[in-house]
Amino acid sequence: MFVQERQKKIIDLLEENGRVLVRDLSMRFSVTEDCIRKDLAALEKNSLLKRVYGGAVTERINTHQLKAEQRKDTNVAQKKIIAKKALELIKTGDTIFLDISTVNVELARLLLNKKIKVNVITNMIDIMNLLAAHKYAEMTFIGGTLDFAGDGFIGGLANGLIDKLHFDAAFMGAVGIDIHKNAVYTYKPEDGLTKKKAVDSADKAYILAENEKFMRSGNFLYASLNDFIAVVTEKPLSRQAAKKIKEYRIKNL
Structure with missing residues (x-):
């Protein structure tokens, strides 16, 4: 599986569940946990998710645009x-x-x-x-x-x-x-x-x-x-x- 395809599937899973875990993704895609962490880092850099301990969550914005x-x-x-x-x-x-x-x-x-x-x-x-x-x-x-x-x-x-x-x-x-x-x-x-x-x-x-x-x-x-x-x-x-x-x-x- 290409890197881009795997990262797209990670985003799909995140949208569906609100949270993904490095351990689960590693097993799902048969790659190392370090490989998954690199995927998450790349996706976070593009503001597509937010990394947390052990995985990632959806990136949500609070605009505080009150008026x-x-x-x-x-x-x-x-x-x-x-x-x-x-x-x-x-x-x-x-x-x-x-x-x-x-x-x-x-x-x-x-x-x-x-x-x-x-x-x-x-x-x-x-x-x-x-x-x-x-x-x-x-x-x-x-x-x-x-x-x-x-x-x-x-x-x-x-x-x-x-x-x-x-x-x-x-x-x-x-x-x-x-x-x-x-x-x-x-x-x-x-x-x-x-x-x-x-x-x-x-x-x-x-x-x-x-x-x-x-x-x-x-x-x-x-x-x-x-x-x-x-x-x-x-x-x-x-x-x-x-x-x-x-x-x-x-x-x-």
């Missing part, structure tokens, strides 16, 4: 594709929750151009401002404690109001998703607790996330993957990731 304003101009093409897919999940007469998420800003823009009667509930200021001009949408804005960086309201007051509401569907953002830990992350605990309230108040909850979010982490785990019925991405997940999320009985749209 919504900083995220609005990133991955715009991908967000538009995700928003278009999400729009198809909304039916006339639905009551939907749009979370603090720059993908949801794109979804709100699409709703403006669609003549569909819908009840929109949101805690994000940008979404409120956009949909104030929607002739067919009934808008409810969730107040609370201003999260200036997130451009919306979170905290106890917001949570208390969400507790009293019911959504046909909630469209949620995430700063990171770890399929091996069954974890969906945001940055702040207060934001995470508000997000979880929205998920719990919805008949159907969807994660709207670019594929790269599957290699990113946040600071607060606000939900498990099996709290959602689907994750909406701009393109299909890798074969390994798609296989893994099926274990949580959720779809990739």
Whole structure:
């Protein structure tokens, strides 16, 4: 087996399991442990994994990009594709929750151009401002404690109001998703607790996330993957990731 082929298989195993061990790889490929360590070193140099004692784990990034304003101009093409897919999940007469998420800003823009009667509930200021001009949408804005960086309201007051509401569907953002830990992350605990309230108040909850979010982490785990019925991405997940999320009985749209 060529070196490149072996290293490709190592990455496939890592994506599937989240962790690989030098000893197991040595036996699997019938090469020395020193040879495997060299493979891992080469892959780490290309930022494809992170070496740990006895093996390697997936390389995950925490961007600490806290301000919504900083995220609005990133991955715009991908967000538009995700928003278009999400729009198809909304039916006339639905009551939907749009979370603090720059993908949801794109979804709100699409709703403006669609003549569909819908009840929109949101805690994000940008979404409120956009949909104030929607002739067919009934808008409810969730107040609370201003999260200036997130451009919306979170905290106890917001949570208390969400507790009293019911959504046909909630469209949620995430700063990171770890399929091996069954974890969906945001940055702040207060934001995470508000997000979880929205998920719990919805008949159907969807994660709207670019594929790269599957290699990113946040600071607060606000939900498990099996709290959602689907994750909406701009393109299909890798074969390994798609296989893994099926274990949580959720779809990739």
